[in-house]
Amino acid sequence: MPKIKAARGYELRCKSWRQEGILRMLENNLENAEKPDELIIYGGSGKAARDWECFYAIVDALKNLEDDETLIVQSGKPVAIFKTWKNAPRVLIANANLVPQWSNWEVFHELERKGLIMYGQMTAGSWCYIGTQGIIQGTYETFAACARKHFKSNLKGKIVLTGGLGGMGGAQPLAIKMNQGICIAVECDRKRIERRIKAGFCDMVVEDIDEAIEIAEQAKEEGEPKSIAVVGNCADTHPYLVEKGFKPDVVTDQTSAHDELNGYVPAGYYGDNVEEAYELRRSDPKKYIELSMKSMKEHCKAMVKFQKRGSVVFDYGNNLRGQAKKAGFEEAFSYPGFVIAYVRPMLAIGRGPFRWIALTGNPEDIIKTDKKVLELFPEDDVLRNWITLAEKYLPWEGLPARVCWLGYGEREKFALEINRMVREGEIGPISISRDHLDSGSVASPFRETEGMKDGSDAIADWPLLNALLNCAAGADLVAIHNGGGVGIGLSTHAGMIVVCDGSKETDERIKRVFKADPGLGVIRHADAGYEEAIELIKKSDLKAPMLK
Ligand SMILES: NC(=O)c1ccc[n+]([C@@H]2O[C@H](COP(=O)([O-])OP(=O)(O)OC[C@H]3O[C@@H](n4cnc5c(N)ncnc54)[C@H](O)[C@@H]3O)[C@@H](O)[C@H]2O)c1
Numbered sequence: 054m055p056k057i058k059a060a061r062g063y064e065l066r067c068k069s070w071r072q073e074g075i076l077r078m079l080e081n082n083l084e085n086a087e088k089p090d091e092l093i094i095y096g097g098s099g100k101a102a103r104d105w106e107c108f109y110a111i112v113d114a115l116k117n118l119e120d121d122e123t124l125i126v127q128s129g130k131p132v133a134i135f136k137t138w139k140n141a142p143r144v145l146i147a148n149a150n151l152v153p154q155w156s157n158w159e160v161f162h163e164l165e166r167k168g169l170i171m172y173g174q175m176t177a178g179s180w181c182y183i184g185t186q187g188i189i190q191g192t193y194e195t196f197a198a199c200a201r202k203h204f205k206s207n208l209k210g211k212i213v214l215t216g217g218l219g220g221m222g223g224a225q226p227l228a229i230k231m232n233q234g235i236c237i238a239v240e241c242d243r244k245r246i247e248r249r250i251k252a253g254f255c256d257m258v259v260e261d262i263d264e265a266i267e268i269a270e271q272a273k274e275e276g277e278p279k280s281i282a283v284v285g286n287c288a289d290t291h292p293y294l295v296e297k298g299f300k301p302d303v304v305t306d307q308t309s310a311h312d313e314l315n316g317y318v319p320a321g322y323y324g325d326n327v328e329e330a331y332e333l334r335r336s337d338p339k340k341y342i343e344l345s346m347k348s349m350k351e352h353c354k355a356m357v358k359f360q361k362r363g364s365v366v367f368d369y370g371n372n373l374r375g376q377a378k379k380a381g382f383e384e385a386f387s388y389p390g391f392v393i394a395y396v397r398p399m400l401a402i403g404r405g406p407f408r409w410i411a412l413t414g415n416p417e418d419i420i421k422t423d424k425k426v427l428e429l430f431p432e433d434d435v436l437r438n439w440i441t442l443a444e445k446y447l448p449w450e451g452l453p454a455r456v457c458w459l460g461y462g463e464r465e466k467f468a469l470e471i472n473r474m475v476r477e478g479e480i481g482p483i484s485i486s487r488d489h490l491d492s493g494s495v496a497s498p499f500r501e502t503e504g505m506k507d508g509s510d511a512i513a514d515w516p517l518l519n520a521l522l523n524c525a526a527g528a529d530l531v532a533i534h535n536g537g538g539v540g541i542g543l544s545t546h547a548g549m550i551v552v553c554d555g556s557k558e559t560d561e562r563i564k565r566v567f568k569a570d571p572g573l574g575v576i577r578h579a580d581a582g583y584e585e586a587i588e589l590i591k592k593s594d595l596k597a598p599m600l601k
Contacts (some may be wrong), residue, residue, distance in 0.1 A: 054088070054090040054105070055593035056089065056516035057080050057083035057084060057089065058080065058083075058084050058451075059077045059078075059079055059080035059081040059084050059414070059451060059452050059537075060073075060076075060080065061413060061414030061452075062413055062414065063413055063481065064099060066115050066116050067111075067115055067118065068117075068118065068119060068120055069120050069554070070412075070482050070554035071143050071474045071529050071552045071553055071554060072115050072116075072118045072143055072410050073115075073119070073482075073552075074414070074484045074529070074550070074552030074554070075115060075143060075144055075180065075484075075530050075550060075552065076112065076115040076116070076175050077410075077412050077484075078180045078181055078410065078484055078486070078530075078550060079101060079102075079111065079112070079115075079180040079183075079192040081183065081410065081451045081452045082094050082101045082176075082177060082180050082181075082182045083101060083108075084451040084452075085182060085184040085450050085451040086101070086182075087105075087219060087220045087245075089106045092104070092105070092129075093177075094174070094176075094182050094220065095174060095176075095177055095182060095219060095220025095221060096174035096175070096177060096178035096220060096221060096309065096311075096316075096537070096538070097172075097174070097217070097219075097309035097311065097312040097315050097316035098172050098174075098312065098315045098316070099172055099173060099174025099175070099177030099178065099220075099537070100129055100171050100172060100173065100174075100177055100178060101129070101173075101177055101178060101180060101182075102129040102171075103128060103129030103130045103168070103171045103217075104129075104168070107129055107131065108513065109131045110130075110131050111124070111126065111131045111224050112404045114131045114134060114580045115143075115144075118134065118143060119136075120139055121136060121137060121138060121139045121141075122134050122135065122136055122137065122143070123135050123136075123137040123141055123142055123143060123144065123145055124143065124145070125145050126144065126145070126147075127147055128144040128147070128148050128149060128169070128170045128171040128173070128178075129171035129173065129178060129346075130171075138393045138478075139558075140526055140527040140558065140561075140562060141524070141527065142523075142527070142528055142529055142530055142531050143529050143530065144529070144530040145530075145531055145532070146173075146178065146180075146291065146522070146530065146531070146532035146533070147233065147532070147533050148171060148172070148173030148178040148179070148532065148533070148534045148535070149161065149170060149171065149172050149173055149178070149535040149536050149541060149543070150533060150534070150535045150545075151164075151170075151535060151542070153542075156535060156536075156541060157541055157542045158312070158313070158314070158540060158541050158542075160541075161536075161541045162314070167264045172457055172536065172541070173534045173537070174534075174537045174538070174546065175488060175489035175490065175530070175534065175537035175538060175546060176486075176488060176489065176548060178532065178534055179489070179532035179534065179548035179549075179550075180269070180530065180550070181408070181484075181486035181487075181530075181548060181550055182220075183408060183450070183451065183452070183454040184450030184451055184454070185220060185221070185223045185224045185249075185252065185254060185450065185452055186224070186443075186447050186454065186456065187406075187408060187454070187456055187488065188220075188221045188224045188447075188519060189224040189227060189228050189443075189447065189456075190406060190443070190456040190457060190458065190489075191406055191456075191458075191488065191490065192224045192225055192228035192279060193228040193231050193232065193439060193442075194395075194396070194399070194435070194439075195228075195369075195391050195395050195396060196208060196229055196234070196303075197232055197435070198395035198396070199303065199365065199367070199391075199394070199395055200232055200234070201588060202282060202395065203303075203365045204302075206277075206515070207232050207233045207234070208229060208232040208233050208234025208235075208302075208303075209233040209234065209276055209278075210235075210273050210276045210319050210480055211234045211235065211273075211302035211303060212234070212235045212237065212269045212270075212273055212302050212303075212365075213225075213229050213234050213235065213236050213237070213301065213303040213304070213305070214237050214239075214291075214294070214303070214304045214305075214359075215236065215237070215238050215285035215304070215305050215306055215307060215369075216238065216239045216240065216291075216307065216308045216352075217238070217239075217240060217287075217306060217307035217308035217371075218238050218240040218245045218246055218248075218255065218282060218305045218311065218436065219248050219307070219308075219309060221243055221306030221307055222238070222308070223245070223248070223249045223252075223255075223391045224254065225238055225305075225307060226238055226249065226254055226255040226256070226280030226281075226282065227253075227255070227446060227447075229278075229280060229281065230256075230278045230279070230280050230446075231442045231446060233278045233355055234277045234278060234303075235269045235272045235273055235277075235278065235280075235281075236255075236280040236281065237262075237265045237266070237269050237283060237301070238255065238280070238281070238282050238283065239262070239282075239283045239285045239286070239287045239290045239291075240282055240283070240285070241284070241285065241286045241287075241309035241318045241322060241323035241324070241327050241330075242286065242318070242323075242327050243258075243284050243324055243327070244309055246258050246282040246284065249282065250282070252448055252450065253446070253448050254280075254528070255280045255281075255282050256280045256281065257279075257280070257281055257282070258281075258282040258283070258284065258402045259282075259283055259284075260283075260284050260324070260476055261283070262285055262290045262293065262294065264281050265281045265283045266279055266294075266299060269281060270535055274454050280426070282350065284323055285305065285324075286319075286320055286322060286323040286348075287308055287310065287352045288319065288320035288348035288349070288351050288352045288446070289320050289321065289323070289495070290342050291351075291352055291355035291356065291359075292351055292352075292354070292355045293358065294355070294359075295355045295358045295362075296415035300359070300362050300363060300364055301359060302364060302365050303364060303365045303366075303367075304356055304359045304360075304364050304365070304366045304367065305366070305367050305369045305391070306352070306356065306368070306369055306371060306373055307369050307370075307371055308352075308371065308373070309371065310349055310352075310371040310372055310376050310541060311371050311372040311376075311536075311538060311539050311540040311543075313342050313345040313346055313349070313376060314334060314338055314341060314342055314345070315334065317345045317348065317349060317376075318330050318345075318348075319341070319344035319345045319347070319348040320344070320347075320348040320351065329374075333469065338548070342386050346376060346379065346380040347380060349373055349377050349380060350376075350377045350380035350382045352373065352377070352380065353373050353374060353376075353377030353550055354377070354382055354384075355384050356373075356388065356555040357384050357385070357387045357388065360387060360388050367388055367389055367390065367391050367394050367395075368388060368389065368390045368391060368499075368500075369391050369498045370390065370391060370392075370490075370501075370538050371538070372499050372500075372538070372539040372540055372543065374384075374386050374388070374390075374499065375499050375539065375540075375543070384513070388547060389503075389504075390499065390500055390503045390504075391500075391502055392432075392501050392502075392503060393504045396501075396583055397583075398585060399458065399460075399576060400491070400492045400501070400578065401492070401575070401578035401583040401585045401586045402460050402461060402492075402575060402578075402585050402586060402589050403459075403460050403461030403462075403464075403492045403493075403571035403572065403575045403589070404458050404459065404460035404461075404492070404571075405458060405459075405487060405488070405491035405492045405571065405572050405574070406456055406457075406458055406487050406488040406490065406491060407456065407457060407458065407459040407464050407467070407485070407487055407489055408454060408456035408457075408485070408488070409422060409449065409454065409455055409456075409471060409483050409484065409485045409486075410452050410453070410454040410483065410484050410485075410486070411452055411453040411454065411480070411481060411483060412452065412481060412482045412483060412552075413481035413482065414452055414453065415453065415480075415481055416449055416453040417480075418453065418480040418481055418483065419453045419454065419455050420444070421474065421479060421480055422455065422471060422474070422480065422483070422546060423440050423443075423444060423455060425467070425470055425471070425474065426440065426457060426467055427440055429463075429466060429467055429470060430459075430463060435458075436457055436458075436459075439457055439458075440455075440457065440510075443455065443457075448520075460571070460573045461492075461568075461572055461575050461589065461593065461595075462593065464567040464571055465563065465564060465568055468485055468551070468553070468563045468567045469560060469563050469564070471483050471485065471553050471556060472553040472554075472556075472559050472560055473555075473560075474561055475553050475554065475555035476555035476556070476557075477555075482552065482553060482554050482555065483551075483552075483553045484529075484550055484551065484552045484553065485550070485551045485553060486548070486549065486550045487548070487570075488548075488551070489516075489534065489537055489546035489548045490538070491548060491570075491571070491574060492544075492571050492573075492574020492575065492577070493515055493516070493518075493519050493570070493571065493572075493573040493574025493575070493576070493577045493578075494515075494519045494520075494546055494547045494548070494570070494574065495515075495516050495537075495544060495545070495546035495547070496510070496511065496512060496513040496514075496516050496544060496545050496546070497537075497538060497539055497543065497544035497545075497546065498510035498543070498544075499512045499539045499543060499544075500538055500539055500544065501544075505581045506581045506582040506583060507580075507581040507582050509580075509581050513545035515546045515573070515577045516533070516545050517533065517545065517547070517554075518573060519547045519570065519573050519574075520532070520533045520547035520549075522570070522573055523547070523549045523569065523570055524572070525564060525565075525567055525569075526562065526565035526566040526568075526569045527549055527561075527562040527563075527566060528549040528550065528551050528562070528566045528570075529549075529550050530548075530549060530550040531547065531548070531549050532547060532548040532549070533545070533546075533547050534547070534548070535544050549566070549570065551563060551566055551567075562581075568594075572595050575589055575590060575593075575595060576590065576595060576597050579597060579600055580597075580599075580600075587600065
């Protein structure tokens with residue numbers, strides 16, 4: 054298979070930067086992919102295009118797309134091009150959406166086998182994945198909030214036990230280290246570990262969990278931040294550690310538990326025999342799923358036991374609890390999800406993951422914009438700490454990119470400044486995007502919208518309205534997905550991209566999109582009764598007709 058790399062430099066292959074920027078984002082997804090040959094970007098089986106024929110058809114379509122046309126992509130297949138408006142999106146995407154009654158993995162896999170549908174995860178199918186660093190910021194913020202809440206400072210001298218070093222989970226060792234903590238990450242696939250170590254996200258690997266504990270205890274004594282990967286399977290190691298009487302300070306997990314067939318690896322498979330598990334997936338999916346569900350039950354049971362022993366335990370958005378409950382473990386939901394525990398107050402004020410990508414490939418553009426964001430918001434200490442650590446620790450992956458959490462008002466201000474910098478030649482064109490995990494763009498009752506104040510957890514109107522609003526506001530790409538993070542049928546979410554080409558027209562689009570996108574999130578939280586959101590609306594330009 055060809056190795057896809059994002060184009061660099063100023064030469065356009067498309068009719069303008071808006072299309073070219075989107076094409077480079079798609080290519081950048083592949084450049085950062087976990088399994089590029091299969092077009093799988095991250096998150097178990099999250100893909101960027103349905104198959105290679107579709108991929109090349111998308112590339113062709115983007116190259117020929119006029120400035121007033123819109124490309125329509127249905128589950129990774131470019132199905133139509135329509136004449137729309139200059140300020141309308143250039144690309145509209147819908148991935149993995151099924152009518153609710155049929156919205157489950159069984160139906161999805163059946164349709165996938167027929168070649169009719171594609172799982173887009175969150176940023177994979179909407180072409181705004183930027184490598185593991187995209188999630189590092191969120192992971193850093195989450196562990197920082199966790200440390201503030203439970204230890205009244207950072208993670209210095211604390212051992213965090215976790216699992217999974219894939220596209221998202223691979224961010225954990227570094228994010229924990231950035232918070233001064235010690236990470237033990239159990240991963241069954243040696244190749245994944247090697248990749249994280251090579252990228253500088255993890256310090257070392259050991260073959261034996263006991264050895265990892267020894268090293269971690271030593272680091273704890275010395276208060277030294279450290280990250281240790283262990284070749285193992287969480288469904289084996291965790292029950293063993295419970296049995297042994299070990300008590301980590303924090304336990305979480307990022308194995309691909311949301312997908313019992315193509316994500317999670319059952320107990321007993323790790324290291325040298327992990328390929329046998331992959332083979333079993335193909336040869337006997339029914340047996341595989343049975344083993345996988347049973348293992349997740351044991352894995353989750355161990356986490357609940359750690360919690361009973363006094364460890365801080367939280368679910369990190371992979372639906373391990375939901376799977377364990379499905380497998381018959383009634384106490385699975387004993388520990389909270391990370392959003393309800395740490396992230397919701399930020400989402401309520403429209404604060405979320407704002408990310409930007411240097412489309413010409415010049416890292417200097419990111420360094421200059423890093424400086425700019427700190428200049429614009431000098432009072433934000435979390436931001437300053439993050440940018441400083443990011444510059445020190447994060448390697449560039451694919452096109453140089455940065456992510457930081459910004460709130461309502463801040464996103465518009467910074468995006469306008471970026472576009473001005475492009476216009477005045479200080480930097481090359483930049484595209485701005487965000488995770489689907491954001492203030493108003495997701496309904497996911499086991500994750501982002503777990504335990505909403507008014508019980509509106511499962512209402513998917515909000516992410517759908519978010520996507521419609523981003524179209525009306527003129528984002529360059531808008532996408533609606535089903536099943537990201539937690540699995541088919543369990544979430545609805547929307548993504549978007551705006552390409553900063555430096556034009557005045559883009560200034561106008563920015564003013565609309567970066568008000569509307571986080572603004573609807575604030576309104577969604579105010580509607581659910583969150584005080585922070587209500588207060589923000591009262592003192593801002595947001596209009597909410599029914600708000601008392
Ligand atoms: N918290 C968030 O914001 C967030 C965001 C995106 C995705 N997720 C969820 O987190 C999970 C991980 O995402 P990802 O992109 O890293 O997925 P991934 O598929 O790239 O990686 C998962 C890793 O887990 C390993 N693994 C599977 N079963 C295991 C087991 N039993 N023991 C040890 N290792 C095992 C796999 O080998 C793989 O390396 C997914 O369920 C995803 O939906 C969470």
